[in-house]
Amino acid sequence: METVALEDIKNHPQTAAFLKKADEHMKAIGYTEHGFRHANIVSKAAAAILEELGYKKRVVELGAISGYLHDIGNVTGRYDHGQVSGMIAKDILLDLGMPPLEVAVIIGALGNHEEPDADPINEVCASLIIADKADVHRSRVRNRRMISFDIHDRVNYAVRRSYIKVDRKARTITLVLKIDTTLSQVMEYFEIFLSRMVISRRAAKFLNCNFNLIANNVKLL
Numbered sequence: 183m184e185t186v187a188l189e190d191i192k193n194h195p196q197t198a199a200f201l202k203k204a205d206e207h208m209k210a211i212g213y214t215e216h217g218f219r220h221a222n223i224v225s226k227a228a229a230a231i232l233e234e235l236g237y238k239k240r241v242v243e244l245g246a247i248s249g250y251l252h253d254i255g256n257v258t259g260r261y262d263h264g265q266v267s268g269m270i271a272k273d274i275l276l277d278l279g280m281p282p283l284e285v286a287v288i289i290g291a292l293g294n295h296e297e298p299d300a301d302p303i304n305e306v307c308a309s310l311i312i313a314d315k316a317d318v319h320r321s322r323v324r325n326r327r328m329i330s331f332d333i334h335d336r337v338n339y340a341v342r343r344s345y346i347k348v349d350r351k352a353r354t355i356t357l358v359l360k361i362d363t364t365l366s367q368v369m370e371y372f373e374i375f376l377s378r379m380v381i382s383r384r385a386a387k388f389l390n391c392n393f394n395l396i397a398n399n400v401k402l403l
């Protein structure tokens with residue numbers, strides 16, 4: 183049987199339509215960018231984490247697919263969107279002929295990516311959680327005028343750089359941030375992202391790694 187690749191999923195008409203509309207719906211309720219940009223970034227980051235930790239090629243690909251589809255459930259609404267992402271992904275992946283056992287890994291990851299219910303239930307899910315929570319960046323802010331009113335917009339806007347560093351030997355996964363402190367203090371980052379850091383640490387543990395956070399060259403976690 184042909185294996186289903188990320189490109190096949192990107193080319194499926196349901197993926198493109200639902201992801202586009204999901205982002206429009208998030209925009210309508212004032213959320214940061216949740217469309218193709220976020221999907222691609224999380225897809226690449228999840229795959230990179232698994233690859234650098236030495237997981238098999240197919241597991242890396244399943245990570246990439248999960249990253250791409252994880253927020254597609256926002257098309258029906260924000261509430262429980264991880265569960266809905268799982269159900270939508272199931273339709274697309276089975277339609278493309280993916281073996282049900284692989285589909286199960288992916289939809290389990292999708293349904294467990296969002297706090298407070300997030301729980302790393304497999305390695306694909308663990309990499310997805312870390313990749314998703316790490317995507318904090320100014321390009322996700324839709325309206326610059328909101329940065330003085332909305333803490334999420336302000337913190338996102340203040341992050342000039344964010345990337346994940348994996349050290350396979352030292353067993354560490356590090357989120358590195360460059361924050362513009364004239365726009366937002368590092369404290370504000372913690373105020374809204376503490377729960378994300380806690381779940382990222384749990385996810386790193388699942389991958390037998392410690393989770394570190396470095397902001398403006400200071401190790402905070």
Ligand SMILES: [Fe+2]
Nearest residue numbers: 252253295296
């Ligand atoms: Fe999400």
Ligand SMILES: [Fe+2]
Nearest residue numbers: 220252253314
């Ligand atoms: Fe996300």
